[in-house]
Amino acid sequence: MSEFQKTIDDIQRLTDRIIELVQPMSEEELRWKPADDAWSVMEILCHVEEIIPYWLQEIQTIVQSPGSEWGRNHLHEGRLAAVAKANQRTATDIQEGIIGTKLVVESILGNLTTEDLAVEAPSRNPRWGTKPMSFVVNHLVVEHLQSHLGQIQRNMEQYTSANHIR
Template sequence: MTQNYITSVNESIDRIIETISGLSEETIRWQPTNDEWSIMQIIAHIVEALPYWVEEIEQLVETPGKVWGRNHLHEGRLEAVKPETVNAISVNEMVKELEKVKQTVQAGIENLTEKQLSAEATSVNPNFGTKPLSFIIEHLIDGHVNKHEGQIQRNLSKLSSKSSN
């Protein structure tokens, strides 16, 4: 069951890497508005978030029923996308980190059993409530990277419409 998610995550990350490999540093670091992330910030978020969720899964396997998750104000999440943090990292370094994320996700979820995947626990995020562990994989790892892949495409479309004005 988890193999489909591993494949999906890998394909999304590969498409992101392929997309950014043809872009200038300026484009990758361009922020559409003060309220929107640059492509580099999006990638930095993926590099921080997916291992975070894999770690949450590992903790839930070790301690079934443990409260899991975080909100948008989580310190690690915010630190990863701060301009000072992102500006200190090269695009090539970030691409290497994205490659590592694929391995982290695979190692973290490939051997989970049906029993582990169906074990339920309550999230600190009231929007999620009580969910099976598979929810984290489906929504917060696979769906998450997929959503951010789309966000990168939206940034690029905003940039192309900006340059055509």
């Protein structure tokens, strides 16, 4: 298996694992916040649904227009809007949306080459500087999904502890 296919498989596996974890959760557990400044699982899911197509579209744009800037910061309107709409979404709706992102992964990453992922471009976020598109895939998609999977698991543990569930 190529490194490229492994990356696609990693994204699909992480997406599947997130859905697997949240499917049996109650509405209360999905919407429970471990702290005022922390996201609920539902908010995390809305963010996950938004990040995959966002970052893949950024890669596609750079490949088509090398040298363009890519990226965003934590105050990006689309990011904030996705999370803000969490209370208006249903668990089924958001899970179907996340499952749908798997098609986006296949259609965009499946059509890129190793050379495409080597294209470098400057980030709008000064934290990142100039990076190849492989960085965006590995760090801002794969590692980002791993991070949110861990965040969901922590929320679940904290919910269980706060509600004395065994």
